[in-house]
Amino acid sequence: MFGKNGKWWASLLILASLQAAAQQPYMRLNSGSAAVQWKVKAAAAVPDSAAIFATAYNDKEWVPASVPGTVFGAFVEAKLEKDPNFGDNIYKVNKAKYDRDYWYRAVFTPAASPHAEMQWLIFEGVNRKGEVFLNGQRLGLLDGFMERGKFDVSKLLRAGQPNVLAVRVQWPGTPIVNYASPTYISSASWDWMPYVPGLNMGITDDVYLGSTGAVTITDPWVRTQLPDTAHAKLHISMELNNNSGQQQDGTVSGLITPGNIRFSRTVKIGAGQTENVSFQADIDHPQLWWPNGYGSQPLYACTLQYTAANQVSDEKKVSFGIKQYRYDTLGGVLHVLVNGQPVFIKGGNWGMSEYMLRCRGGEYETKVKLHHDMHLNMIRNWIGSITDDEFYEACDKYGMMVWDDFWLNSHPNLPSDVYAFNKNAVEKIKRLRNHPSIALWCGENEGYPLPPLNGWLREDVATYDGNDRLYQANSHADGLSGSGPWTSFPPAWYFTRFPGGFGGTLGWGMRSEIGTAVFTNVESFKRFMPDTSWWPRNKMWDLHFFGPSAANAGPDRYDKAIRTNYGAPTSIEDYCRKAQLQNMESNKAMYEGWLHHIGNDASGIMTWMSQSAYPSLVWQTYDYYYDLTGAYWGVKAACEPLHIQWSAADNSVKVVNTTGHHAQGLTAQAAVYNLDGKPAKEFAKTTVLDAPANNATPCFDLNFNIDNLAFHKPAVASSTAHDGDSASAVADGSTGSRWSSQYTDHEWVYVDLGQDQPISTVVLNWETAYAKAYSVQVSADAQTWKEVYHTTNGQGGMETIDFTPVKARYVRMEGSKRATEWGFSLYDFEVYGQRNKRSISDVQFIRLLLKDKDQQTVSENFYWRSSRMTDYTALNKLAPVQLKVSTRTEAHGDSIRVIAVIKNPAATPAFAVRVNLVRSDNHEQILPAMMNDNYFTLLGGEQKTISIDFERKLLPGGKYSLTAIPYNNK
Incomplete structure (x- = not known):
């Protein structure tokens, strides 16, 4: 519909029939085109750089390259370096070979572009700098990987003849943080990825030729506002650039679909001048774009043209969604509202899409679809390390809001060139602001941008995004509850006041980072780990970040949890099997702990990390090869709407x-x-x-606590520490609360059972601060005490104490010697009668x-x-269960769906059933694949239907094998 009055605020005209359409791009210069072959060579190895501009130049010794891509990636793809994913190969690479400038060179023959006055050479991104030459003519310098290059090559381009395109790409240099920003700063290694030789230097985004008339359209911008959800206001603006030496008289026109809304205006532009043109409109009953779980994600298209003399000079098409973001920090907690609706953030941090920038095109569809299926609604582009349009397009499609960082980490130094940094920041905003998925701009990871950048970035967002999104200066403060910790805890910890973070305000609130180590399945482990390093744990594991190199992930803590919770593993297969239970339990509890407090102070949680950039053993949901770990299924279960x-x-x-x-x-x-x-x-x-x-x-x-005589009974203690709860915590049946004494020996706590009754067992559930020496005493009046148990070798944890049955009303633990520097601390103090200690299994x-x-x-x-x-x-005592499995397949275009019915014919539960789909010929997993469930439990007689979708090309022979193996079956 047109609006309240059935008309636009600007004049509306039906678009004229046009004789020709602008073509942009008309020739892609990316790799994969038969017409273009890129090659690279170290600049220092090219003594006569002028010679490379000749079409007859012999580049036989140059290395074939992929564009978009990186220099080091070219050598890997050419098999001149060993697979960097495997073992310690990447750590053995000679960095000096790549940590220097390189030349890119390509020869191509373009066809003539009809009806075009001007030819443009377009670069979407070069890391870190790129000096561009065409046919020996220097076109300019690209400074920063977000800077777009648009070069007028109308007089240089030779249609129908070979042309030589060369780019001297400059190495970012070290130290990289924050000196080289804007760049991929984690490329110099982090605690989840190794140093990438060359620091991901290369032509990292698209290259193409475009053609236009004299007037071009630059940076069209569609802003949407919602007075209410039944009405939308649109503001459409753009720059019109006259690239000629004569005045241009023409018409700018637009079409918005769905709705077939058309508008136009005549515009005169002086020679070499720029005109800013805008339109406004009302739309009744708009189709609103919503985050995943809150509604659908309809997208509108706005096609803009500038025409003169019935010829299209330029055309741009903008995809956008009608939405409006709002924010508040009530109670000191950041809340995000979309279209007036409060949205609980369920998100994940991405370190990078792939550590060598090898994630391209449709892979983003896969990655974001997996986040959608986990019921997440936000992805944080950590330190702005994702620069590809396909990422944002996939987020628009799947309702994934984007928390988008600029390129600063908490280091006390500015970029070497703050002006280049700021120019790239403006470019980033202009390039991305039409995406409805962009929800927040963030200045710095775990810190504040140093002057002048904080002020500049704030003004950039205000000027070039109209403050339509929040500028959040610091990623773990100002309405946020900090970041971390990044290691696993028992499930109860995530529900307990408060899971502590670093920085920010106390509470659940909005947590921008929190996570845990996540070990892979055994199939993936063996893909990147030499067989000599499979078992037991060793240095090679640490090179894939399960050791000191990833200390923040707490791999030792994670390893101890597996051994303590599920028993000491006997092989790498057993380790991976038990790890998936640990993954599922901790990641599920992490999200559910925050969701438990929604409506109080919890407004969101983002795991560190939700995706894997390198074959690693920490911080992921699906792994590098797209195998869905227990963490994926834990998050998916917790986050259902x-x-x-x-x-x-x-x-x-x-x-x-x-x-x-x-x-x-x-x-x-x-x-x-x-x-x-x-x-x-x-x-x-x-x-x-x-x-x-x-x-x-x-x-x-x-x-x-049905059999626990102490449950919800009064409790009294000799003292209470400032960091503990009152004595009643020992009898509330909750491991989320604890009593703690003052930091001295000879402290006690007792429970009042209400009347004399037979007792024969006490269970003490200690916190870390346990008693090395203590006694259990009973009394009829809380004055005179009788000792029924004493030890000088307390072990902590959960201690079960059996003694000769006795009648008593009061039961006391008296600590005489602490095991730690703190006091005595108990989660629970349980008391049981003479006959039935527990009516259920352990x-x-x-x-x-x-x-x-x-x-x-x-x-x-x-x-x-x-x-x-x-x-x-x-x-581990569960008896093996042989499940019954039947499968069938369905064809869906280019995809195949395998449908499996899995039944447990036994009385014994089939616990944590893992379904695995492989090719029959080589038994390799079919990945990536979308599944509806895994690691599920079937009680006696139950069955479940599992569907698995994957691309047909992953199963060329059409034959597969599916296994369904419960944890019971070792």
Whole structure:
């Protein structure tokens, strides 16, 4: 529709029938074209650089190159370097060979461009600088990888004849942070990727020839505003550049689809002048662009033309979405609103798309689709390391908001050339501002940009993006709750006040980075690790960042958790198998811990990291080869828009609604099963509830303390430390709270059972600060105490103390010697009677179901829980289960879908079933593939249907093999 009054604010005319359309580009100069062959050679090895501009120059000894690409990538692709992904190959490369300037050279023969007055040579990006020559003529210098080069080659280009294009690319130099910015600053190594020889120097973006008339359209910009969701205001602006020596009289016109909205205006432009032209419009009932989970992602197209004498001089097409971002920091917490709707951020950080810039084109579709399927709604472009248009186009398509950084890390130095930095910042904003996915611009990673850049960047966003998005100066402050930690913790920790970060304000809030080590599956591990380094853990693992090189990931802590929680692995296969359970449990709890507090101070969480740039053993959901690890499935389960979840800290169950719409008439159900698969019916719960949007609605508590005589009983302590809860914490059944004494020996805590009753067992669940020497005492009056147990060799953790049955009302732990510098600290103090210590197995399964008003399942969630903190070693006693598997295939255009029905015919649960699809001929995994579920559990008699989608070209013979193996089957 046109608007309230059925007309545009600017004059509207039907576009005239045009004789010809502008062609831009008309010849692509990227690799892959039969007409172009790029080659590279070190500048120092080219003594006579003038000679390379001759078409007859012999470049036989030059190395074939890919454009877009990097110098080092060219040598790898030519097999002049060993596979840098494998083993320690990249660490052995002679850096001096690549850490210097290089020449790129190509010869091409363009056809004549009809109806064109001007020919343009276009560069979209060179890292770090590029001096461009055509047929021996220097065209200019590109300074920074976001600077676009648009060179008038009308008089230089030889149509129908060979042309020589050469670019001298300058090495970024070291130190790189922040001196060489704008550039890919992690290329000099980080704690998740190695040093890349040449520092990703090269022609890193598209190159092409374009043709226009005398007038060109530059940087068209479509801004959208929403007075309310039923009305949209559009502001369309552009620069018109007259590149000739005569005045140009013509018409600028536009077409917006859908809607077939047309507009035009006559414009006169003086010789060599620029005119800024704009239009405005009202649109009723617009199709709104929403983040993933909150609605659909319709996109509009705006086609702009400048015509003179019935000839199209230039044409630009802009894709945009109608949306409006708003922000507040109420309570000191950053909140993001889209189209007036609060959005809970569920995101992931990308370090890079690929450490050698080898991610191109459709790969971004795959990566972003995987984020969409995990139910995430934001990707952080960490330190601006992604520069490809395809990334932003995929984010637009899949509703993935982009937190976009500039190129600064928390180092106390400015870029060597702040003016080049700022010019690139303006270029970045202009190039990206039409993407509806751009949600936030960030100045610096974990710091504030030094003067003058902070002020400049703020003004850049205000001027060139109209402050339509927030400028966030510091990535972990100013409304954010910090960044980190980046290592795994027990599930209860993520629900406990507060998961501490670095920087920012105390609380859950909006956490820009938090993560954990994530080990790969064994198939991927063996793809990049020499067989001599498979087992046990060794230095080669550290070269793939599972050791001191990735200390922030806490690999030692992660390794200990696997061994403690699931038992010591016996091989690399066993290690990877157990690692996936650790991955799933910790990453799921991480997101659910934040979601548990939505509606209070939690507004979002972004994992470090959601994607893998290098074959690594830390910080990823899917791995470098697109195998979906346990972390992927944990995040996917936690982030579903309407979600039922359990808190490992206090055993509460909540329904979390991040859809933007109230959900009414829901039924929440919980079932608990013993390790043998039999239901523990006394723990079953059901309730009916409504779930408001942007909130976590309590359902019920799962009381695993039915036999615990101390549960919710009064407790008294000799003292309480400033960093601990009161004595009642030991009896609240929550591992998310703890009592801690003052930092002295001879402190105590007791519980009042209310009346004398037989007792024979006490369970003490210690925090890190445990007692080396202590006694358990009983009393009838809390005055006179009788000792029933004493030790001078306390072990900490969960200690179960059995003693001769005795009648008592009061039970006390009296610590006489601390094991640490702190006091005595207990999560739980449990007391059990004479006959039945526990009515359930040490490890239990929890299944949660959420059904809508029609009793259709909208959320299903599954957990494993231990009565002994995170001791799941009892899972290793599960009997093997042979599953029944049937499969069929469906053809969908260029894709194949494998549908598998997996059934458990046994009474024993089939725990954490891993489905794996491979080619029959070589048994290699079929990747990338989109799956609906994995690592699921089937109780006796249950079955599940799994669908797996992949490109037909990945299965050339059409034959595959699918396995479904539960954790039970070693």
